Amino acid sequence: MPPEDDDAELVKSAAGGDDRAFTELVARHKRRVFRLAARFTRSEHELDDLCQEIFLKVYENLRQFRGDAPFEHWVSRIAVRTCYDALRKQRHDKRHLPLDELPFEPHDRRIDDQLAAAEARNVVMWGVAQLKAEERLVITLMELEEKSVKEIAGLTGWTEVNVKVRAWRARKALQRILEDADHERYIR
């Protein structure tokens, strides 16, 4: 049985109140949700909280899943919108560490390539964190998650033109932020 059909059965059972079926759905899709949510959160606690919010929304809306698209796409849409809401709530909290004080995670230090990648990721995350919520969302989905304009439009509910305009603005704003912070020494 293909996984989508399998998901559909589990969704039906979960919507009928079967908690085991819902737990199984969560286990199947949590990796994707964690990966996306980790792009927008600053701590483990925030990440766990955001992922819980996402799956609570999935649970509350299970009956509305019509099955005309794969379940994972439906979950991704909910995840993106919940992340966007979280970003909008964060917008007043503009405390940023100076670029020099960014933390590096020990597991990224294993080899030089990974260290460079981790450094680049931290610089990107630092810069992106200073953008507006919609710019942050669009640039993350486009450049880090490598989603197409059409996919982003589907996930966010924005028009494709809107996605392109917001992505362009986000890139320009990020360039300005990184130039002001003298990021060149971080791009070797």
Added chain:
Amino acid sequence: MNDTSDDRLKQLFARARGAEQELSLREEGFEGRLMARLREEQIEGTPWYLWAWRSVPLFSVVILLLSTLCGIQTSETGSSLFQALTSGYEESTLVSYYTGE
């Protein structure tokens, strides 16, 4: 200048994509935590303030009905009060006439 800047940004994103975050430890036990929160929210049910907001339309209708009812009663009372006053006045005029006061 702009092209260079664009290229640098592309390069930075390409490098950042190469940094896979290790999330498996954070994912551990997530289902348990989620289900616990779900049960907690189910037990707590809807908070009272949500009920308060939801009953706003009902209260509005009740208030509207009450004010309409009061309005009708007031207008009824108004006319009967007028009658009472005028009949009282007529009576006292009659008494004054008969008693010669």
